Amino acid sequence: MKNTDPAFDGLTPWPPALIEHYRRNGIWGEANLTQWLETKLLCRQQDTVLSGPGFAATPWQVLSGGELLQQIKRLAFGLADIGLSRGDRVVLQMGNSNAFIVTLFALLELGVIPVMALPGHRRREIEHFVRLTNARAWLASEGEAGMDFQALGNQLRHAIPELEHIIIDTTDAGPHLTLASLLKDNISNEKLPGHFVDPAGIALLLCSGGTTGLPKLIPRTHRDYLYNAAASAGVCELGPSDCYLVALPAAHNFPLACPGLLGALNSGASIVMCPSPSPETAFEYIARAGVTVTALVPPLVRVWLEYASKMGPPPNSLRLLQVGGARLDMGTARRIRPELGCALQQVFGMAEGLLNYTRSSDPDLLIQGTQGHPLSPLDEIRIVNADGEDVPRGKQGELWTRGPYTLRGYYKADEVNRRSFTEDGYYRSGDLVRQLSSGHLVVEGRLREVIRRGAETVSVEALEALLAQLDAIRDVAVIGLPCEQLGEQVCAVLVLDEATPKPTLSEVRAFLTEEGIARFMLPDRLEFVDQLPLTAVGKIARQQLITHIQQSRQQTNTQGILIS
Structure with missing residues (x-):
């Protein structure tokens, strides 16, 4: 019989035999995220649990477990008053603040499933998420540079009349609702619907760092995600004396549950929400709260190292820096302990599931030179x-994986699932790796074409398809070029019709912005060639093109580089 529960x-689903296997081995429990959180916060009613900017980016706010639980319930009852209920989907696009955590768990209190959009997403991605999930609301926060959330809300309302609620965490939302206006003063002690949802159902939908087209959505269940966070916290040796800094965008899987803020809550650690990962801001927050653990992507590690060389290392409370999202080169890895004064943990994982960590007991050579083991x-x-x-x-090969926290299929994506999963349930990751005799993995690259720009993944195919719509472009290739700040920058290589004036970088970016793509996908530079080099089978010879561009631009930079 078909399960009619909207979750x-x-x-x-996992096959019944595996479900029983994971439960019998204590991997999966019987609590959902709402039940779990209430248990954790009731044990810490007087203890500081959360610090950071409050609603509408108000100044530093410190919340005890009891105060946090109260705010979550106040918002949950307010969201219920506007009609949100169990099984609804809501697109959540908020930056790093205490309001992010309050809102996330208020939605879960109602049994609502958050769709975890990223701060850099724009109209194209948000419309896609709303249509795919039939979301009843879009919930966003101000503060993202160059982003007019009121205007985007107007566009969404015009494009998708079925989108009932637009809620913005700001002091003035124009025609839309402000988040703080939904905080109810008088609430009851009744259990809201989220306490009764099946832990085997979808808890939230993560955004993929996919290689093709619009982002796919990854259903994470209460059981698998709680295991993901708790087991990760164990590997990181998190405990009540720790303080975790959420520096990367909190909607990413890495700072959310690897171990992230969920792992911190599970371990009795406190959490600090940091609105920017820049060392100027992060070092101040580390000092203010006595932060002991945080996570970065490799380009940000290099920014921190450069800042530390001029201004001094972060406060000595920091004991562990996790680095993931892309491969960390060994030269940079070796600099972390002597220059930042903390231990390194390499993390290689995916929002789809599988996580690999180096351990504190590993030799330095494995910590610095590998991306960990499962x-x-x-x-x-x-x-x-x-x-x-x-x-x-x-030997190098593509990584396939399955397990108790790795998805068995993307959300409502049958065609993609047929390509992405084997008949026996292995997820084809597209990552090229080697496994050492120790079990540790070394990441060698990607099978499919993506650019790792900072903390984000840029789909080459998706950007090429949009650029091809520009008038007079005969051919286009998007490549990643090395960049100290970002790891890779996005370079669009254009072949134009004869006698066509060359578009400027600003013109191309303006066109793409009008198309509503995420800001992090915008090209950082343009290059022009007469024709694209091809492989023997007719595909773009991207490495040859990268080499050509690097050689031709060693001394000049006529188009300029725009880092954003």
């Missing part, structure tokens, strides 16, 4: 060649 709509003893991985055959240990 299972769009979820590809989190769970029940994680299954295969490293295969182009024919799907396992390669010998130490």
Whole structure:
């Protein structure tokens, strides 16, 4: 019989035998996120749990467990008053503030499923999420540079009349609702619907860092995500004396649950919401709250190292820096302890599930030179060649994986799922890796074309398709070029019709902005060639093109580089 619970709509379940296996081995529990959170906060009613900017980016706010739980319930009752209820989907697009955590858990209190949009997403992605999930509300916060949320709200309301509520965490939302206006003063002690949802159902929908087209959505269940956070906290040795700084955008899987803010709550650690990962801001927050653990992507590590060389290292409370999102080069890895004064933990994972960590007991060579080994003893991985055959240990191949916190299918994406999963449930990650005899993985690259720009993943295919719509463009290729600030910058290489004036970088960016794409996907530079080099099978020879551009631009930069 088909499950009619809306929390299972769009979820590809694990096979019954595996469900029983994970439960029997204590991997999966029977609590949902709402029940779990209430238990954690009731044990810490007087203890500081959360610090950071409050609603509408108000100044520093410190909340005890009891105060945080009260704010969550106040907002939950307010959201219920406007009609949000169990099984609804809501697109959540908020920056790093205490209001993010209050809102996330207020939605879960109602049994509402948050769709975790990123601060950099724009109209194109938000419309996609709303239409795909039939979301009843879009909930956003001001503060993202260059983003007019009121205007975007107007555009969404015009494009999707079915979108009932537009709520913005600001002091003046124009024709829309402000988030703080929904905080109710008088609330009851009744249990809201989120306490009764099935832990096997969807808790939230994460955004993929996918390689093609619009982002896919990743259904994470209460059971698998709680395990994800708790097991990660164990590997990071988090405890009640720790303080976790959320520096990367909180809607990312990494700062959310690896171990992130969920792992901190599970371990009795406190949380600090940092609105920017820049060292100027982050170092101040570390000092203010005695932060002990945080997470960065490699480009930000290099920014922190440069800042530390001039201004001094972060406060000595910081004991552990996690680095993930892209491969960290060994030269940078070796600098972290002597220059930042803290230990390094490399993390290689994906919002789809599988996480790999280096451990504190690993030799320095493995911590600095590998991306860790799987989190769970029940994680299954295969490293295969182009024919799907396992390669010998130490040889490069594509990583396939399945396990107790790795999805079995993207949300409402049947065609993508047929390509992305094997018949026996392995997820084809697209990551090229080697596995050492120790079990540690070394990431070698991607099977499919993406650019790792800072903390974000830029789909080459999606950007090329949009650029091809520009008048007079005969051919286009998007490539990633090395960049000290971002890891890679986005370079659009254009082939124009004869006698066509060359568009400027600003013109191209303006066109793409009008198309509503995420800001982080905008090209950082333009290049022009007469024709694109091709491989023997007719594909763009991207590495050859990268080499050509680098050589031709060593001394000049006529188009300029615009970092944003």
